[in-house]
Amino acid sequence: MDRERRSTTWREALSTWWRTAHFPGLPLHWEELSTTRALSANPVLASRNSESFRGCNDLHLASNGDIYFTDQGQTGLHDPTGRVYRLTRDGRLDCLIDTGISPNGLVLDPNEAVLFVAMTRDNAVWRMPLMKDGSVSKVGRFCSMFGPSGPDGMTMDGQGRLLVPQVLRESAHIRGEVAVLGHLTYLEVRNMEALRKEIEEQAFTDEDIKTLDELGI
Numbered sequence: 001m002d003r004e005r006r007s008t009t010w011r012e013a014l015s016t017w018w019r020t021a022h023f024p025g026l027p028l029h030w031e032e033l034s035t036t037r038a039l040s041a042n043p044v045l046a047s048r049n050s051e052s053f054r055g056c057n058d059l060h061l062a063s064n065g066d067i068y069f070t071d072q073g074q075t076g077l078h079d080p081t082g083r084v085y086r087l088t089r090d091g092r093l094d095c096l097i098d099t100g101i102s103p104n105g106l107v108l109d110p111n112e113a114v115l116f117v118a119m120t121r122d123n124a125v126w127r128m129p130l131m132k133d134g135s136v137s138k139v140g141r142f143c144s145m146f147g148p149s150g151p152d153g154m155t156m157d158g159q160g161r162l163l164v165p166q167v168l169r170e171s172a173h174i175r176g177e178v179a180v181l182g183h184l185t186y187l188e189v190r191n192m193e194a195l196r197k198e199i200e201e202q203a204f205t206d207e208d209i210k211t212l213d214e215l216g217i
Contacts, residue, residue, distance in 0.1 A: 030116035048093055058105045058153060062112055070103035077101055084117055084128070086174075096128065099145070105153035110160045116142060118151035118164065125151055125164060128144045177199035 047053065054073025061067055067087045075082035082100030087093050097103075102121035109116070115128040115136070122164060127142035143164075151164045204212075 045087060045093065048095070054083075057103070060106050060108060060115075062108060064207075068106055068108070068115060070100070070106055072103050072120075073099075075100065075102050084115070086134070094134060097139060102150070105151065107154045107156050107162070109156060116117060116156075116162055118154055120150040120152060121148065123150040123177075125154070125162070165216065 009166050016154070045116040054075070055071065057070045057072040059067055066089055069085055071083040071085060073082065075192075080099050080101045083098045084096045084100060084103050084106065085093060085157035096115070100117065101119045101124075101196045104120045105118040107116050110112070113130055113142045115130060117128060119126050122141075123145045125142045125145075126139055128136045131137050140160075155163050156211045156213055157163055
């Protein structure tokens with residue numbers, strides 16, 4: 001059994017978990033999940049009505065089991081028709097927006113009342129308030145960026161701060177892996193390699209560690 005057939009992606013695993021949890025009656029058509037047996041994952045969803053997806057990109061799982069995902073394809077400023085969908089736990093597919101400029105990563109705020117979506121070719125993050133009926137309203141540009149490549153995947157930290165990776169100038173030394181430091185009122189973004197080097201050269205004292213612990217960092 002070759003390694004490729006034995007492995008599975010996180011999307012396949014999440015897809016299978018979601019189907020098992022919310023559609024227990026549907027056949028999965030796969031063998032037991034194991035590192036030594038072949039895995040055959042079937043798509044939960046392949047189209048909307050009679051139209052195929054353009055090219056799904058990222059997804060976010062809500063606490064109630066709903067899945068939010070982006071259908072990016074080759075959309076951009078020349079073709080602002082990217083879509084953001086919600087697949088509810090009861091199997092209903094909602095199109096929340098169909099005017100996205102290359103919708104990519106997405107994440108809900110801690111209260112799950114607002115959906116943030118990275119619009120890569122717009123070099124921006126859009127803010128999408130979720131109404132009580134499940135629709136979105138007053139969608140706006142939360143922040144704008146710059147450079148040849150816009151925001152991609154995103155996440156939200158424990159303090160409700162949106163963390164957005166972005167390709168920045170080489171001179172800023174913050175390409176690739178970064179550390180986000182700060183507490184409540186400010187943030188400091190540092191190149192991880194440079195930060196590790198600084199820490200090694202200027203080791204924390206016991207007092208420094210105590211202060212960090214008090215700040216919850």
